[in-house]
Each structure stands twice: as structure tokens, then as C-alpha cells.
Amino acid sequence: MIPRDTPARRATAARPRSLPARAGIGLKPEHFRAILQTRPDLGFVEIHAENYMVAGGPFHHWLTRIRERYPLSIHGVGLSIGGEDPLDETHLDRLAALLDRYQPESFSEHLAWSSHGGNFYNDLLPVAYDKTTLARVCEHIDRIQERLGRRMLLENPATYVEFAASTLSEAEFISEVVRRCDCGLLLDVNNVHVSCTNHGRDARDFLASLPLAAVGQIHLAGFASEVDSLGAPLLIDSHGAPVAEVVWALYRHALDRIGPTPTLIERDNDIPALPVLLAEAHHADRILEGLLPVVAESAVS
Amino acid sequence: MSADFAAALLATDGRCPPGLTCWNGSAPEKRFAVYRNNVVVGLVDALADSFPVTQTLVGEDFFRAMAREFVRRTPPRSPVLALYGEGFAEFVEGFPPAAGLPYLADVARLELLRVRSFHAADARPVTQQHLDRLLADQAALPQARFALHPALFVLTSAHAVVSLWAAHQSESAALQLAGLDTTQAEAALVCRHQLEVGIYRIGPGAAGFITALQQDANLSAAAEQALTTDADVDLTATLGLLLQAGAIVGITHPRRTHP
Numbered sequence: 392m393i394p395r396d397t398p399a400r401r402a403t404a405a406r407p408r409s410l411p412a413r414a415g416i417g418l419k420p421e422h423f424r425a426i427l428q429t430r431p432d433l434g435f436v437e438i439h440a441e442n443y444m445v446a447g448g449p450f451h452h453w454l455t456r457i458r459e460r461y462p463l464s465i466h467g468v469g470l471s472i473g474g475e476d477p478l479d480e481t482h483l484d485r486l487a488a489l490l491d492r493y494q495p496e497s498f499s500e501h502l503a504w505s506s507h508g509g510n511f512y513n514d515l516l517p518v519a520y521d522k523t524t525l526a527r528v529c530e531h532i533d534r535i536q537e538r539l540g541r542r543m544l545l546e547n548p549a550t551y552v553e554f555a556a557s558t559l560s561e562a563e564f565i566s567e568v569v570r571r572c573d574c575g576l577l578l579d580v581n582n583v584h585v586s587c588t589n590h591g592r593d594a595r596d597f598l599a600s601l602p603l604a605a606v607g608q609i610h611l612a613g614f615a616s617e618v619d620s621l622g623a624p625l626l627i628d629s630h631g632a633p634v635a636e637v638v639w640a641l642y643r644h645a646l647d648r649i650g651p652t653p654t655l656i657e658r659d660n661d662i663p664a665l666p667v668l669l670a671e672a673h674h675a676d677r678i679l680e681g682l683l684p685v686v687a688e689s690a691v692s
Numbered sequence: 693m694s695a696d697f698a699a700a701l702l703a704t705d706g707r708c709p710p711g712l713t714c715w716n717g718s719a720p721e722k723r724f725a726v727y728r729n730n731v732v733v734g735l736v737d738a739l740a741d742s743f744p745v746t747q748t749l750v751g752e753d754f755f756r757a758m759a760r761e762f763v764r765r766t767p768p769r770s771p772v773l774a775l776y777g778e779g780f781a782e783f784v785e786g787f788p789p790a791a792g793l794p795y796l797a798d799v800a801r802l803e804l805l806r807v808r809s810f811h812a813a814d815a816r817p818v819t820q821q822h823l824d825r826l827l828a829d830q831a832a833l834p835q836a837r838f839a840l841h842p843a844l845f846v847l848t849s850a851h852a853v854v855s856l857w858a859a860h861q862s863e864s865a866a867l868q869l870a871g872l873d874t875t876q877a878e879a880a881l882v883c884r885h886q887l888e889v890g891i892y893r894i895g896p897g898a899a900g901f902i903t904a905l906q907q908d909a910n911l912s913a914a915a916e917q918a919l920t921t922d923a924d925v926d927l928t929a930t931l932g933l934l935l936q937a938g939a940i941v942g943i944t945h946p947r948r949t950h951p
Contacts, residue, residue, distance in 0.1 A: 445811035469771025507698040511768040591715040620719035
């Protein structure tokens with residue numbers, strides 16, 4: 392049988408399998424219909440893998456239709472790469488099946504753990520930056536990339552505590568993982584701001600010490616503000632607010648170093664109407680366009 | 693190390709695991725509480741999404757306190773949270789503060805079936821013509837077997853579980869609840885047709901008939917089962933409902949197979 396010649400299939404055949412260096416948004420069930428009805432001009436959409444690990448029903452119905460029209464990033468939140476448990480091979484099988492079905496341009500996961508002793512805690516929990524954890528994280532990423540037959544992007548975390556057992560800095564740890572596993576980096580600029588604020592570090596210095604050449608995607612999101620027991624700012628990676636001005640500034644700073652990069656506007660809580668997210672994506676697109684060399688601009692006009 | 697961290701996430705005494713540091717020497721308990729809050733609130737929110745009528749029946753504060761207890765005792769065993777809530781109805785049933793609402797656990801059971809139906813596998817319903825051809829073939833009819841939709845579930849309850857659920861699907865819920873006899877036994881047919889999950893009130897005979905079909909009984913055996921439960925059961929109407937609900941996805945009988 393001849394495969395249907397959908398836009399997605401044409402795209403797969405015609406160009407390298409990567410996201411465009413444009414802004415995308417997280418795909419939310421609230422926006423399924425609006426996206427198909429209004430067909431907004433978006434670089435890509437991103438889903439959380441685990442939300443679509445169901446047998447059938449409306450989620451697959453809508454994602455199938457939206458995926459035919461947009462590049463897709465699949466972002467896992469449940470592999471527990473930093474966990475002490477062995478990798479959950481059943482979960483990895485589910486993930487492989489999902490990637491096989493939707494053929495995303497990008498797959499990413501977190502430097503964090505979320506399961507222990509067979510329980511799933513539904514949060515991205517922090518790891519100690521020591522040699523034991525480094526070996527385990529690398530072993531897990533090697534296995535994931537082998538099982539999925541593709542390179543993955545690893546996201547830098549937002550953290551609220553650090554471990555006395557850590558012997559490496561976060562940037563050293565991430566650099567070593569990227570080097571050993573040859574995986575990419577998903578640079579979450581909001582997480583950089585949140586973690587650096589929470590641990591008294593300079594965000595620009597931290598960025599400079601990351602393996603920026605490996606960045607394949609950027610995440611931008613909003614945070615919530617609290618204070619710790621001494622009254623110092625304690626920022627929470629809430630994904631429940633617009634991207635803050637300080638994060639936009641750090642984003643521009645990062646792009647100056649790495650060039651145009653696919654950029655996701657992440658919003659998982661207090662989800663606004665689609666046009667609100669599209670406006671944030673448009674803002675990111677304008678910043679990305681500002682990076683184009685002048686010669687390219689005049690060639691277009 | 694993760695074991696201590698994980699245990700403290702679900703603990704209620706505000707302790708935090710050993711070995712945590714903070715750059716400015718602030719108390720790690722306050723910072724660790726962010727993780728505990730993310731975990732517990734996130735899982736309680738997941739239950740609130742899946743059990744909205746259960747929540748309305750007891751109020752948000754009561755529901756969240758009850759859900760927190762469940763989360764601490766029964767954290768998810770899978771990263772696929774869509775179906776988290778297996779066992780919640782049984783927990784509600786044995787939760788002493790909810791003992792005054794004997795129907796609450798069955799409402800939770802119905803809501804879990806609704807979630808399972810929403811995410812169940814897809815299947816294409818047979819057409820009216822398929823069914824008509826079968827009904828015309830009187831000789832083959834008793835031996836026929838129906839394949840029912842993977843998104844189909846039947847729930848029988850000693851309480852007015854469908855009426856309670858239905859009364860919360862509109863703005864005038866309070867009005868409809870006023871005259872409701874919650875001690876009236878009811879059965880529910882839950883099935884997804886295209887993108888919508890339908891919940892239908894059915895009689896005990898219809899429930900017996902559909903359950904027998906689901907267990908691969910042929911029409912004759914399923915009808916017998918239904919009539920044993922309820923001598924007045926209307927099997928034609930029940931078949932009509934199954935068809936309307938998109939619940940019949942295959943028909944097999946000794947001579948022919950559809951589709």
C-alpha cells in the first residue's frame with residue numbers, strides 16, 4: 392500500500408528530522424479544537440509523553456490530526472532517569488511505541504527522578520551530583536537512546552535544595568553526561584533562573600559553564616515566588632504564569648551565544664486561552680528573528 | 693538516599709530527609725516542603741479531575757482531605773496518571789468520615805469507569821444494516837455473539853448512582869437532587885461513542901444481558917440471564933441502546949461473520 396501523502400510525511404521525507412528554530416507551545420486538551428480550527432502559525436507543538444500513553448480515545452484522535460499539521464516534540468516526565476530504581480522497561484516500551492506512532496522531530500526528558508520503590512511521585516525530584524549518580528544517569532541515558540534508536544535531549548532541572556553528597560557542580564555534572572552519552576541538552580532558561588536564584592549563583596556564569604553546543608531546544612516558562620526561612624527568594628518552577636521579563640532577558644543572552652534554537656512556551660497550570668500563549672510564542676519568534684543576519688533579511692525583502 | 697527522600701515526601705510530620713544543604717544556611721525543611729507540596733497537591737488534583745461529582749457531593753475541602761489520605765496510602769505505581777484512582781472508590785467506602793453517604797463509593801466507581809472509557813481503545817461500531825441482517829436471520833440469531841466496545845462498562849449499584857451523577861451535569865443540579873431517592877438501586881451503561889463518553893441508566897435485566905454479552909455469551913444465553921434477573925426486561929430496547937451507543941463492534945454467528 393502507498394502511504395498517505397500527508398504534510399507530516401512529506402516533511403519527514405524532505406528535510407532533516409529536527410524542529411524549526413522557531414517558537415512552539417505545549418499542546419493542551421483545552422486547545423485541541425481551537426488549534427485545528429484556527430491553524431495558528433507555530434513552529435511546533437510539544438506534548439507530555441505520559442498523557443498520551445492511553446489505548447485510544449479523544450487524545451489520540453486530536454493529536455493525530457494536529458501532528459499532521461505541525462512538527463512535534465515529545466517530552467517525557469516519567470522515565471526517572473536520575474532514579475535509584477532500574478529503568479522501567481515497561482515504561483520505555485510504552486514510550487518507544489508512542490514515538491513510533493507519532494514520529495516526533497524531538498524527544499526530551501529530565502535530569503531528575505520521579506519514581507522510587509515502584510511508586511511514582513509525579514514530580515521532578517533532585518539528584519546528588521556525585522560519581523555514583525553520574526554513572527547511573529549515564530547508564531540510563533545510554534539504555535534509553537539504544538532502546539529508542541535516537542538521540543535524546545536532557546533538560547537541566549529547577550531545584551530547591553542541594554545535597555551535601557554532591558562533589559560536582561550542576562554544570563560539571565551535565566557537561567559530563569552530555570560528553571559521555573552524546574545526548575543533547577534541552578536548555579530550560581526558566582530553570583536556570585529559578586535554580587541560580589535558589590542557590591545564590593549567577594545565571595550568566597552558570598549558562599557559560601553549560602555545554603551550549605549541545606543545546607537542541609529551549610524551554611521558557613513562568614515561576615512563582617516564595618521566600619526561604621531566612622527571607623531569601625525561593626522561586627518555584629510553577630509553569631503557571633507568563634514568562635518573566637528577567638527570563639526573557641536571559642533567553643536573549645543565551646541566544647546570543649547559541650544562535651536560533653527551537654523554543655517552547657511551557658504552560659501547564661492556570662492555562663490561558665490559546666491567543667495568550669500564541670502572543671508569548673510570537674514574542675519569542677520576534678526575538679529569534681532578530682538574530683537573523685542582515686544579509687538573510689535583505690535576501691527575503 | 694532516595695528512599696529517605698521518598699518517604700519524607702508522603703510523611704505528615706514536616707520532617708525532611710538528611711543530607712540536604714542550602715547555600716545561605718536556611719532551613720531545608722521549608723525548601724523541601726516545595727517538593728512535598730508538588731507531589732501531594734499534584735496527585736490530589738489528578739483525583740479531583742477524575743472524580744468531579746464525588747468532589748461536589750462532599751465539598752472541596754472534604755474531598756481534598758480524603759484524597760490526601762488516599763495519596764499517602766496509595767501513591768501511583770505508574771507514571772501514566774490518566775488512570776490513577778484505581779482503588780479510590782474502595783478507599784472511600786472504608787473512609788469513616790464519609791460513612792454518612794453510603795452512595796459515595798459507587799459514584800466514585802462510576803466516575804472511574806467514565807475515565808477508563810474515555811481512554812479505552814478505539815473500535816468501529818457495526819451499522820444498523822449489519823444488525824438488521826442478523827435480526828432477519830431468525831435461525832442464526834440465538835447463536836450469535838456480539839463483540840462489545842473496549843470502552844463499554846456496566847456498573848450495578850444499590851444506590852441511585854446514575855441519577856446522582858446526572859444531577860451534577862447541569863446548572864440546575866440542586867433542583868434535581870431535591871427529589872432524588874438515593875436508595876433506589878440503579879445500573880449504568882458507560883460507553884464512548886466517537887469522542888464522547890455516554891452514561892445511560894439501564895434496568896437490572898439490561899445490565900445482566902449486556903454483562904453476559906461482554907463475557908462472550910451468545911444471544912440466547914444472554915437473554916436467559918437477563919430474564920432470570922428481570923422477567924420484564926425489554927431486550928429489543930436494550931439492543932437499540934447498544935446500537936445507539938456505538939457499543940456493538942462485531943457480530944459473529946455460526947454461518948456468517950460481521951464485519
